[in-house]
Each structure stands twice: as structure tokens, then as C-alpha cells.
Amino acid sequence: MIKNTWVNLPVKSLNDSVEFFEKLGLKFNKQFDATNMLLNDNTMVTLVEETQFKEFAQKEVADTKTTAEAVLVLQIESKDAVNELSIKQFPWVQRKLVTLMNMVQCLEEASKIWMDTFGKYSS
Template identity: 45%
Template structure:
């Protein structure tokens, strides 16, 4: 008699965030100065794939190309917010060092740092007005 065990294989999930940009070259320059790298396999005159981590990527798409994926209007980031992208870092010092790079690369810090007993975070806008946060969280210090 033939018996078999069904092995459930879980595909490792990856996240691809898609953002419209006005100038791909300017966006690449900005994020390169922050220490990000790009996958050349997914880079041409219309788009690039920014590597955030092993499983998280940001596709920066020229607005005209981006519009080919949606019937909706592209968000006016000067007046509206479509998303806030948050990246966890390993220390408060790393958050401040990262933000120093952001500001020297031309990013804007739209609000004061957020300080809690267990978390420290700062926000920035990239050249296209997309909102980002970098934060450090000490889960052991979180209130119960």
C-alpha cells in the first residue's frame, strides 16, 4: 500500500511596494546616498527595484509607467498622504545617523521626533513627497 505524507511548503513571502516618482535618476541618487542598493535585473528607464531587506523591496516607477498599473490618479503628495513606509532600525543612534543622511541628501523632516519610553522615531519626506519613518523599538520596555 502506498502512503505519503503531504508536506506543506510555505513560500517565503516578499513585499514589493510600488511608488510613483517624477525623476527616476533623482530618486536613485537620493536613496543611494541613504545606503540603499538596487537590483539591476529590475532597473531600466521606467523603474528600479530598491532593496530594503532580503524580503522587502520598493519599486520606484516613473509616474507615466506607474499609471499603467492603475485606473486611479496618482496621489498629489504635496497635499495628500497615500502611505507611510516605516523601517525599524537597531538603535536610537542608528535612527539619528540615518536621518542625518536623509537631511544631507535633501530629504525633509516634517515633524519633531516621536519619543516614547519604548520607542524613538523620526519621519522624512523623499523628493517625491512620500512619507517614511525610521524608528527604534525596545519591546522589553513596552507597557504591559
């Protein structure tokens, strides 16, 4: 039975990465040359500077511009919590969501007008 999960992720800047995740409300337990992000009592993500990660893994660090380094999935209690988390870190997300919601509303209205006008003629 697994008691704890540790995920090690390479980062270019430990300080910038910590700042980013702290803005999302995550807590850290700083030890050694890596930073442990506490996700829950049994799960930690260890952020490691790329040079140290390369030594540890004994492989090159993935170039995330051309390859996938990892796929991470976080289960969050609700859609509202996801939206709040996204908007908190990425203010531009809110603007995009509002724009997208306005577009959807316009499409729904256009669809109703189309159906009211032409729907009765379709078979």
C-alpha cells in the same frame, strides 16, 4: 505565508530618487523601466516613474501636497542609527537637533531655577 513584499511607489524622477536613496546607503537591483530598492532579502520597493505608475495602477497618482500617498515605516536597529541616517542625508537635521537640544537644556535649567526659587512656596 508571505514570502516576499513588493511596494510600488510613484516618483517624479527615477534618477533623482535613486540618487536620494543611494545616499542613504540602500542598494538597487535595476530591471525593466522600474528600479527595485532592496530593503532586505524579502522586501523590495519598486520606484516607478509617475506616468508608468498611472498606467499600471489605472488611477491618478496622489497629489502629495494635498493627500497622503503612503505611510512608510522602517524599523532601524537603534536611535543612533536613525540619527546617523537622518544626518547623513539631511545635514540641516543635525543643526535643528542641536538647536532643539540647546532649547531643551535651557528649559531644564530654567525649570530648576524656578523650582529653586519658587518651588518651596507652591502647595
